[in-house]
Amino acid sequence: MDGLADLLSLLDYAAVAVFGASGALAAARRKHDIVTFSFFAAVTGVGGGTLRDLLIGAPVFWVARPAYLGVCVAAAGAVWIFGWGRGRERVLTWLDAVGMAAYAVVGALKAVSLGAPPLSAIVMGVLTATFGGIIRDVLAEEPSVLLRRELYVTAALAGASGFVLLQLLGAPLMAAGLAGFALAFAVRAGAILFGWSLPAFPGRAPPN
Secondary structure, eight states: OHHHHHHHHHHHHHHHHHHHHHHHHHHHHTTOOHHHHHHHHHHHHHHHHHHHHHHHTOOOHHHHOTHHHHHHHHHHHHHHHHOOOHHHHHHHHHHHHHHHHHHHHHHHHHHHHTTOOHHHHHHHHHHHHHHHHHHHHHHHTOOOGGGOSBSSHHHHHHHHHHHHHHHHTTOOHHHHHHHHHHHHHHHHHHHHHHOOBOOOOOSOOOOO
16 A cells, blocks of 8 residues: 555656646746746646645645645756757657646545545546646636647546546556556547547537
8 A cells, every 4th residue: 555655646746747847838938037937837736736635625735745846846947947849848748648647546536535425536636637737828828728629628537537437346446546547648648649629519609
């Protein structure tokens, strides 16, 4: 069990680092200063987990463990020092997919561990995986992940749902977590590689 806890903690820090880097990248596109880089990184990195903890009545995770903020600042510093070309941005897209998939499971797992009902745990997984990116896009004045046709929120929903469902069926925690992660990542990878998206509403847009 200690090994599983260590693995989940590692995934948690890795997801925060990846999301923090994506926040810093948004600041880089706008050519902001290093302080704004760090702010974007912190808000993006811990935003989803903060909302989750507030909603389920748990202590906000980074308040007692400020190392999470240190990870965000380090990610911002890495983007500031090394820059970010088109090739590195492509790498970050895939790292973001990994972070989203990990956070979908970690968020749902924390909610389950605190006694949240299955549906609520799924929602917590989705919020943990996506809310930081939503805040990042709003601050950077970029199109929100909620408005993009490619699958992102849906991928987090698939991963969190798969994990919770397998838990209800009695699957071992590690197996359920890996399956949920793999499902979320596979859906997001399909969106990146093949442009997967859900059908759009068939009605006509209202006149301007």
